[in-house]
Amino acid sequence: MSDNPFPLSKADLLEAYRKMKTIREFEERIHIEFSRGDIPGFVHLYAGEEAAAAGIMMHLDDRDRIASTHRGHGHCIAKGVDVKDMMAEIYGKANGACRGKGGSMHIADLSKGMMGANGILGAGSPLACGAALAAQKLGHGGIGLSFTGDGASNQGTFLESLNLAAVWNLPMIFVIENNGYAESTAREWGVAVDSYVDRAAGFGLPGITVDGTDFFAVYEAAGEIIKRAREGGGPALLECKMIRFYGHFEGDAQTYRGKGETENNRANHDCLKHFCARVTEAGVLTGAELKVVDDKIATLIDEAVTEAIAAPLPTAADLTTDVYVSY
Amino acid sequence: MSDNPFPLSKADLLEAYRKMKTIREFEERIHIEFSRGDIPGFVHLYAGEEAAAAGIMMHLDDRDRIASTHRGHGHCIAKGVDVKDMMAEIYGKANGACRGKGGSMHIADLSKGMMGANGILGAGSPLACGAALAAQKLGHGGIGLSFTGDGASNQGTFLESLNLAAVWNLPMIFVIENNGYAESTAREWGVAVDSYVDRAAGFGLPGITVDGTDFFAVYEAAGEIIKRAREGGGPALLECKMIRFYGHFEGDAQTYRGKGETENNRANHDCLKHFCARVTEAGVLTGAELKVVDDKIATLIDEAVTEAIAAPLPTAADLTTDVYVSY
Amino acid sequence: MARRLSIKAAINEALDQEMARDPTVIVMGEDIVGGAGAPGEDDAWGGAQGVTKGLFAKHGDRMMDTPLSESAYVGAAIGAATCGLRPVAELMFVDFVGVCFDQIFNQAAKFRYMFGGKAQTPVVIRTMVGAGTRAAAQHSQMLTPIFTHIPGLKVVCPSNAYDTKGLLIQSIRDNDPVIFFEHKALYGLEVDVPEESYTIPFGEANIVREGTDATIVTYGMMVHVAIEAAEMLAKDGIDCEIVDLRTLSPLDMDTIVESVETTGRLICVDEANPRCSIASDICASVCQEAFGALKAAPQMVTAPHTPVPFSGILEDLYIPSAERIAEAVRKTVKSS
Amino acid sequence: MARRLSIKAAINEALDQEMARDPTVIVMGEDIVGGAGAPGEDDAWGGAQGVTKGLFAKHGDRMMDTPLSESAYVGAAIGAATCGLRPVAELMFVDFVGVCFDQIFNQAAKFRYMFGGKAQTPVVIRTMVGAGTRAAAQHSQMLTPIFTHIPGLKVVCPSNAYDTKGLLIQSIRDNDPVIFFEHKALYGLEVDVPEESYTIPFGEANIVREGTDATIVTYGMMVHVAIEAAEMLAKDGIDCEIVDLRTLSPLDMDTIVESVETTGRLICVDEANPRCSIASDICASVCQEAFGALKAAPQMVTAPHTPVPFSGILEDLYIPSAERIAEAVRKTVKSS
């Protein structure tokens, strides 16, 4: 076996792979279960975008807080939220991550630094600035990080946050997940500027654009700006250009896509395939090693679904609890 | 008398001077009347900033719509709102521009294209985009224009509007009135970026910064971008660096100012003095000609105050009218 | 000629007819056309629920997809309304109002008053409300009381396709800002709807069921739940009158009071949260105006004082049920 | 040791004491220090009304001036509250809430429920309310009903300096999001206030005047107007009890109902607009819970269904007056 040309140890590479593959399997399975009619509500899948979540989250620990979007499963998994708790939540069960009260769009686990998926575009950025502020005031070395879609990058909440983070010099990272679409509308139609680096510059923030389907590119760029933020160097923006494999939400007929667009994406722009090729070609990980991870994940997801289906529903008493800490 | 080196006719120069001087006299008089205790509520004076309003408004007519700020008197006067109606409004009288219901912060006259002063920072920009949209759809060649303070430039409403105007290619001009302060706070403290041209660029808009105390600089820059917008060339941003002679509002002790700051501003950075010097030194207008304008304005303001004081108050019946067009 | 039409189709038809009739009517919202700038189908979505599908083919660039900036485009619709257009802006879910509330409650609602009667703002804001689709706390709210509280807004919430068409056309022609609430759980519901254009005046409630024993006042989806309750109660010989408010502001107090004067019993039903709700608003007004007519304590049936839960079992308990309404009616009947 | 203290001073003292006691308390808002980056005095303003003046000298960078971006900094306060701080964010005027409402009603208010009880958000949002200062339609609103409608928020509106200090300290220590309403017309009002730190629990109304003939329920500035009305009525032999709610959510229904059971008459007074108001909320709840105790139709005295007018003569008519309250009381007394 050759030398490791990557900036991650073998163990870390396996961990990164585990994150990405878990997200992929989780989402592919939900796609199937949703189409069966078993999963209620709005579900937005992260499949295809895994390298961004994993490449960033490899640099974070439980001190660090992230604020996510409506498309939050990938962020949750990469940040360490329990997969079975998530699945139970998506099924609306009493043992779910939010005891069945939140659902796909509101999964949170503050103990893991996951401040919540969010049903409101742009809402996570001010909240993550708050996390960054708390880190700054409490001095624990953590950072705040928010994910924002290309479409949501036009929300005033997000834009105001760029300025706030800049003037307060917060340890804050803004990640733009540019998957080219906001629902059915092309990014170019809703945003007049080509690069989010320019947008960041207009607020006094350094920015960087990377190929978000390339785990290593994300990992490297994120590592640099996260390190700087941690050391008091202030906020930055990271644009990840990426690809959404499924529709906007489950049930989207996607007639706005070009002919063969999805097939081409799956065949040629799959961040997982890309990662596997890189690590095996470099001879750092073997197909067999990856397969071990795959098998564990397959079992985990199977169990998660089976257990979620079998889990108890909330009861009537749960309806009116948890509105306040004290009444 | 020498040739006219200015891009305005003599008549237009006199009109520009009339606008600026009327604003100055209006504001100086309100300052006095307010300190007497005769004027109720919040009053924010535009004195010192006249060249921006006049330099821009010389290019606009009644088709064009402007959305103003809390500091709106100057915009109103420059856009042609009746000075006596304004004064009566500020005194809360039944014959005021808003029949006494609006006051200083809400003066509007849609027939003159003045969509309203506004008590909410940033709120005017979306509204003016709507005016620009109406102009675009109705094809009457008008434009929309909003004024935004340096402080208010951090409001999401303003920032979202930049993008909206860009993607819809609206005939829309964003004017940043950068007077260096937001209330008592220095601009640099609340905005991390030096130039609003950069901020505009981050949304795909061309921008330009001018010395807002120089009428001719404002006139020229505004003329160019307004012409382009009118011709379908799309939106632009104009930053005017300017000086607020008085406090944030009437009653502000201004202890945040530097020693001698106001005296220096009045002595050396007075846009009116600057204008007068330019036009008389060029020999285009004489002191006597300006004096004629001054005298007319002095009489107008005197009458405006006297008549406003004498005017009738609204009556009880007025309290519940004008909530709806139809009930 | 009437045909059976869903609420969704009635909205589409009302918009279509008004756009055809009046060139100043424009429609805007997120993905209300869909597919803009994308390689595939134009008009790919017609809004998140397909409500505006097909209008792009007929009305072209008067159907405007917006960037995801509610403050900017709702504000632009409002501004344009003061400048000669009659925009209909779609706020996909009412739950999103928090990012653009200022433009609605401080700008549109107040222009006419602040400007001394010299402005008019004929804008319509269409928006989805209501629970029942497992969409959880940020996509299921009513929020009707918040808008009804604000002077200067007109607030409409129809319960069927006939009213939807007539009230939406009225909303577009009305010269005041109108918030038009569409209950997402009712979109598919069909009734007879005339092909011709027609308006239903604001401030006229509809008695959807006549009865003598108790008056149920409600609106939106709850009209149907109240009807179910009334049918249950009819078997027990309790005869309910149901008042469908149709517009929450202006409010048709005359019809409500008249009904209560006949029945002597009032049950206010509201899918919104209980505090400062439409239910409490009507209950209080009736108690003040027609106290003498009441034979028993008025009852309010509302959602609990909680956000909307995700899990279906909890959401079903959250939404006022026919059983709860029937129980409230029985309480008023028993206690007098 | 008690001294006479204004509401303004009471707020300042409560913030000071809590910041001294708990290092996780931070205070933020626009110009709450003032003079930041400017050449002159630091701490130049202490907020638009000087309420926080002097706290910067004692607490330094835990007093944070913010850019003019309410969504960003109110949201940051909320986010920080879920991460170990206890931020007190000032929204200068409640009228500005339209630009940051989402962070309050969809985020802070709903976290605990949406996350299944696993989050807590100890944030306080202090904000000025009320009319009377000729500040017109966008700087004079109450909007209390809008916040009271939202489950997950606690809503406080004190009427005097004693309550202000105790309720603000409670608000800071409370683990739920609190909206703390300060009536600008009351800032200067002085009463005896102890120097020591103390809390007043939420959900406990205060009977500020005992009486036997009628119960006036109100809060904020209207408490003082109600007292004036009660004094007028006392001359006619009508003896009013006045309930000062202090917190609008949670609501102390027990105290209200108990009082109405004694007096048999209810007058709800609210400076807010009438529709879906605090007045209608309480009126309706009392009618439902204690109908039998009412000897006469309950009365509501509120602002009219209009924006707040600028001209003093109109604004004075807009604000509920002692005369209007007295008239409403007389109506209930006469009619029974």
Ligand SMILES: Cc1ncc(C[n+]2csc(CCOP(=O)(O)OP(=O)(O)O)c2C)c(N)n1
């Ligand atoms: C304030 C707000 N406006 C609109 C929506 C509806 N909505 C949900 S997701 C979405 C598209 C978001 O696109 P983007 O930000 O690019 O994220 P992506 O879905 O591509 O990950 C829209 C319009 C919302 N949830 N919140």
Ligand SMILES: Cc1ncc(C[n+]2csc(CCOP(=O)(O)OP(=O)(O)O)c2C)c(N)n1
């Ligand atoms: C949304 C909102 N936030 C805060 C305020 C209070 N306020 C009024 S004027 C002002 C300062 C504005 O500064 P700037 O935008 O620079 O305008 P200037 O006063 O300098 O003309 C503030 C904070 C407001 N009116 N609206």
Ligand SMILES: [Mg+2]
């Ligand atoms: Mg996207």
Ligand SMILES: [Mg+2]
């Ligand atoms: Mg300024």
